[in-house]
Amino acid sequence: MPLHIGIIGAGIVGLAHAWSAAERGHHVTVFERSPRASGASIRNFGMVWPIGQPAGDCYSTAMLSRERWLRLAHHARIWVNPCGSIHLAHRRDEWDVLREFHEVAPQHGYECEFLSPTEVLQRTPAANPEGLLGGLFSPTELCVNPPATIRAMPRWLSAEFDVRFEFQITITAVESGRVNNAAGRSWNFDRVIVCGGAEVQTLFPQLLSESGIKLCKLQMMKTNSQLLGWRIGPHLASGLTMRHYHNFDICGSLGALKRRVAEETPELDRFGIHVMASQNDAGEVILGDSHEYDAEIEPFDKSVIDELMLRELRAVIRLPDWTIAERWHGIYAKYPTAPVFSAEPLPGVFVRTGTGGAGMTMSFGLAELDWEQWQ
Ligand SMILES: Cc1cc2nc3c(=O)[nH]c(=O)nc-3n(C[C@H](O)[C@H](O)[C@H](O)COP(=O)(O)OP(=O)(O)OC[C@H]3O[C@@H](n4cnc5c(N)ncnc54)[C@H](O)[C@@H]3O)c2cc1C
Numbered sequence: 001m002p003l004h005i006g007i008i009g010a011g012i013v014g015l016a017h018a019w020s021a022a023e024r025g026h027h028v029t030v031f032e033r034s035p036r037a038s039g040a041s042i043r044n045f046g047m048v049w050p051i052g053q054p055a056g057d058c059y060s061t062a063m064l065s066r067e068r069w070l071r072l073a074h075h076a077r078i079w080v081n082p083c084g085s086i087h088l089a090h091r092r093d094e095w096d097v098l099r100e101f102h103e104v105a106p107q108h109g110y111e112c113e114f115l116s117p118t119e120v121l122q123r124t125p126a127a128n129p130e131g132l133l134g135g136l137f138s139p140t141e142l143c144v145n146p147p148a149t150i151r152a153m154p155r156w157l158s159a160e161f162d163v164r165f166e167f168q169i170t171i172t173a174v175e176s177g178r179v180n181n182a183a184g185r186s187w188n189f190d191r192v193i194v195c196g197g198a199e200v201q202t203l204f205p206q207l208l209s210e211s212g213i214k215l216c217k218l219q220m221m222k223t224n225s226q227l228l229g230w231r232i233g234p235h236l237a238s239g240l241t242m243r244h245y246h247n248f249d250i251c252g253s254l255g256a257l258k259r260r261v262a263e264e265t266p267e268l269d270r271f272g273i274h275v276m277a278s279q280n281d282a283g284e285v286i287l288g289d290s291h292e293y294d295a296e297i298e299p300f301d302k303s304v305i306d307e308l309m310l311r312e313l314r315a316v317i318r319l320p321d322w323t324i325a326e327r328w329h330g331i332y333a334k335y336p337t338a339p340v341f342s343a344e345p346l347p348g349v350f351v352r353t354g355t356g357g358a359g360m361t362m363s364f365g366l367a368e369l370d371w372e373q374w375q
Pocket of ligand 1: 013195197
């Protein structure tokens with residue numbers, strides 16, 4: 001039987017739930033406090049990154065998401081580039097981790113290819129050949145344009161499934177079967193899903209503060225559009241990135257890499273810096289990132305972080321035009337022990353947040369798993 005579903009938040013988690021619910025024939029209304037979504041979901045790299053997920057359930061959820069991204073591209077005519085990714089090795093310990101990962105990858109369900117320096121350069125003009133030892137290509141990663149996608153999806157959901165969007169409405173209270181705003185207006189639903197991202201102080205603040213969720217600030221940059229149709233090819237990640245994603249935890253050689261970085265460049269650990277690059281449909285290259293948590297988060301961005309990121313990026317990639325057109329930061333909520341924080345604080349009221357640095361990768365799959373269980 002079709003239900004009336006209220007969703008709070010028009011970021012990727014809210015939109016993923018709206019899509020999965022609407023496909024099942026439910027009547028969906030999405031509330032968003034801003035005139036258009038402006039949170040983590042429009043501030044990210046646009047990397048759908050299954051390779052970064054630990055083997056098993058997380059990886060299969062990421063692959064389910066991937067399938068849905070491709071479906072969205074087809075039905076909603078949203079730009080999704082199945083570009084894959086290359087992790088680059090410019091240091092011996094990075095090469096060791098990639099080699100080890102490549103050996104065990106098939107038994108964990110990952111599909112990847114070890115590349116010589118020449119093969120890396122055949123796939124991307126952007127790898128810095130100086131000191132390049134090799135790379136690991138994975139075919140599963142996608143590139144999306146976050147601001148364009150997150151703002152186009154509501155239009156498509158409305159047109160295709162009659163999903164209602166109530167922008168500029170902040171929900172200040174939720175009860176079973178009802179949501180309210182500060183002006184005293186209320187809406188009734190059979191089920192409510194709270195997808196407020198890093199806004200953890202308005203709805204269920206005690207639940208969220210006791211959940212172990214951390215807030216994390218990341219600094220990002222974007223270049224001008226590269227000239228003459230120059231394309232990066234796959235997403236690129238430096239050796240530093242192997243410290244960041246948990247898929248590499250299965251490699252015994254990772255410890256040596258982490259120790260070397262900690263001893264040689266402690267400033268990178270200090271600001272949680274690892275570097276990656278993706279290129280959107282406008283030809284702009286998105287560069288990042290850094291990680292500062294909870295009490296470390298300041299409203300002001302640190303130029304030292306941008307300089308360190310650019311130093312590390314220039315060591316591993318080459319771009320025709322390094323002019324930085326935009327700088328920004330984003331804040332995400334991270335639940336440390338699962339891909340998403342899930343709770344039902346009141347009957348029929350579900351909280352879904354804390355997707356950390358993998359919300360674009362995981363949300364479509366996570367929402368599908370929820371709706372398979374709820375129906
Ligand atoms: C810089 C950066 C880079 C990243 N890179 C990647 C990447 O490449 N790949 C990847 O997979 N993930 C990446 N991530 C992570 C990903 O962006 C997040 O996990 C994801 O966007 C979180 O989505 P969300 O819907 O929970 O939050 P949000 O996008 O923040 O959306 C929550 C929405 O809820 C609204 N809201 C909150 N409270 C209320 C209320 N009471 N009433 C009405 N509206 C409300 C907010 O206005 C907001 O629009 C990155 C994150 C950042 C910050």
